[in-house]
Structures are given as structure tokens and as C-alpha cells.
Amino acid sequence: MTHRKSLSLNWRRIPERYQLLGNECATCGAVFFPPRALCSKCRRKGTLEDKKLGGLGEVFTFTAVRSPPEGFEHQIPYVLAIVKLKEGPFITGMVTDVEPQEVSIGMPVRSVFRRISEDGKHGVINYAFKFVRA
Amino acid sequence: MFGIVGWGAYVPQFRIRVDEIARVWGREPREITDGLGVSEKAVANYDEDTATISVEAARNALRRGQVNSKKIAAVFVGSESHPYVIKPTAATVVEAIGASPYLTAGDLEFACKAGTAGMQACLGMAKSGMVEYGMTIGTDTAQGRPGDALEYTAASGGAAFIVGAKPAAEIIDTCSYTTDTPDFWRREGAEYPSHGGRFTGEPAYFKHVVECTKQLLSKTGTSVKDIDQVIFHMPNAKFPSRAAKLLGIPPEKMERGLVVKSIGNTYSGSSLLGLARVLDQAKPGETILVTSFGSGAGSDSFLLKTTKEIAGLAERAPTTQSYIDRKKYLDYAVYAKIRRKIKHE
């Protein structure tokens, strides 16, 4: 049986999803996540280098998802947050091991490694970072 | 001198009380908790599995050992609950900890002792100079058939160990004891394991743990008096205590590693989480004995001695006890949902 649903898309994003691998402009110090091909300020004058982000940050804003997309039905209600990382970038991720009412803006969080979704009973399991209360 | 350079634990935050499980199945709670010496067990969240638990434990081991993950040249993940039948958990782990791609990796299976088998493989590879550092991980998200005796203790958790030179705990020696014993098994495609009931005690657990430990003591010329801390595989709190009694080991030498009482039997994680907790609290110069047990059946014994390198290591990453203390209780219905015991199709 072949399972092609987003297989190559998910595979290409393994470094950023598994290790929070972003990049940093050696010229101006700006940090990007997901990694960018060009620095947004320096453009072609910037030199981008891989940077592993520490995963610490705080909740900038969040929402509780109660009508989930396919594959997320068993995790509702779950919290989707925009997290401001210590290094600067804002990143979107799920907050796990909490009830929505336990989450607040400004809450310190750290990243963990979790299952995100699975392609049915026979397909691949997708893993990535999520956040938990720090 | 070779041994453990860094170690890391991880235990999921959810717990279910043994008396809650007993209530659902109409059993007398006191009878069950007294019989096992276990009051609650750790339960993985819906989004946790052997890969995610292994990654958290491995990251803690790297922090504690302050080892660059690119220097880890071998990673073994021992478990009986690998997420895939074909597709290695170890490949996911090495990618997530940044050890990929120049290393060897593999999944090991030997019921609850696969993680200690990995420790022996790493020790051999480090000692021979084949790798600078090897990492072994023992993790499970153990499942008991609903209503079965094993459901009261089958728990989730794991621990990771980096093996190399300049250790915080030298592995002085190791040995094993292996036979074909049908005490516990799971056939291909079967959802839950089966066990030989009373057969799991005398010819399986006790024989292997006791004989393997005796072999190590005689091989190293060590007496029970010389050992400060002892960890045996913990299917419940009663079995390791009885094995200790058979070997003349006083209960106070077992207490620090007896993590089963409040998190349950984490299978491949069990003796290794006990060892992690013992190392968290160890001072230089302590002698530690570990004997794992895996059904089928076999035991691996290790004699360790902590060195001055261990000072200050515990605080570099969350301790085993901090994970044991961090908990949220579930009722049986939610537990059944997140452990995928409710069938939808």
C-alpha cells in the first residue's frame, strides 16, 4: 500500500520540526524560524547560518481548538499558540499537557518532542515540537 | 576507565491510581495495591510514545553529560512498544537530538531488559575505541489488556545513558544470564501481551535476577556488604524486595532506586529509571549494583562505582524525582481514550 499524503513535505521539514533548527543572520543578528533563504533586513548582504533554537519562550497569544482538522480529533480541546521565543522569532505550535483554561498570555513555555498527527492507522507518524509550561 | 558519562530520565505527567483501575474491574482496591506495593502508574499522553519519551530522556542525558550530540556514534533504543513494527525508533531519536547522520543506530528488543543490553553494546564499543560515545535508551509505553493483572502496573517512562571515557559512574563489570523461558510474550499482530501467570515468578524473574547477580558478585569478588545501592527490575514493589532478601541485601539499599511504587512498571525503563534516580542522589565513591530482567528470559547485571566527575551533574537537567513529583490524575475513561483502548472502527 502506498501512502503519499504530504510525505515529502513533512520529510523536508524534519530538521526544523524535530530540532527547532532556524537560522541567524551573521551580519545583523536577526534570527528566523522557520529558516529563511534571505535575511529580511540585509537581503543579499546578509549571511545566514543554521541556528538551533533553545525552545524557551512565552505565550504571545493562543486559542483553544474545538473543531479540529482531520487527524486531530482525539486531542481536542487543544491549545494552539503563537510563542515568542527567547531568541526573538514568533512561532506557532500546540501547547500540550494542559487544559485551555490553564494557559495565559505571557505564560513561560519550553519546547518538547511530541507526535503531531498520523496518516491513518497504516501511514506515517509525524513528530514535531510542541510546548509545555516551563 | 569507561562508564556512564551522562544520564537522563523522563516520566509523563499523567497518573492513574491503581484503586481507580480496581474500581472499574470490580476488584478490592486494597487487595491489589497491597499485593503489588504500587499505588499509581505513569500514563503517556495521547501525543507521547516510545520515540518522544526517548528523545526527552536523551536530551536530558546530553545536558547532564555536556556531550556534543555529534560525538555520539551509536544509539540503541530498547523497548517492547516501538511505534512501528518496521521503521526504527532510533532513527527518529538521532534526528531529534542532532546526532544524525554519521552514526550507527538500532532498536533493541528483549522485553524489559533491552535498554541494559544496549548499555553492554555501548560499553564494548566505547572500550574498543570503535566509538567515542554510545547512547542507550530504555523506554516503554506499556499496555496491559484491559482488566488483566498487568494493567495495574503497565506504565510509561524511559531513561537514557551516555557511555564513554571519563565517566561519572565507572562500569566496573557486567554479565548476563539468558535462557528460553515462556513467562511473557506477544505474538506478531497481537495487541496485548500474554503471560504465564504464576510462572512469571520463580522460574523467570527470581531465577534470572538472583543467578545473574550472584554471577556478577563472584566474578568481581564483591560481597553484598561492599555495595551501597541496589536496583533490580521492578515489575512491582514486591518482586525486587524479595529478590534482595534472597541475596541477603538489606531493604535500605533498595529504597533509593525503588521508583515503581509511584510510577508503576515502565518495562524497559524500569531498572534504568531506578538507576537514574540513584545517580541523581549519588556522591563520588558509591558502589551500585543493577540487575535488569527481561521476559523470555534474561538478566544483565552491572557493577558501577561513581567517580568525582559525578559532582554537580544531577542539577544540570530535571531529576527523576522532579518527574515523579510532577503529576495530574486521570480517571479510567480518559485513560482508556488517550491510551487508545477505545476502538472506533
Ligand SMILES: [Zn+2]
Ligand atoms: Zn541581516
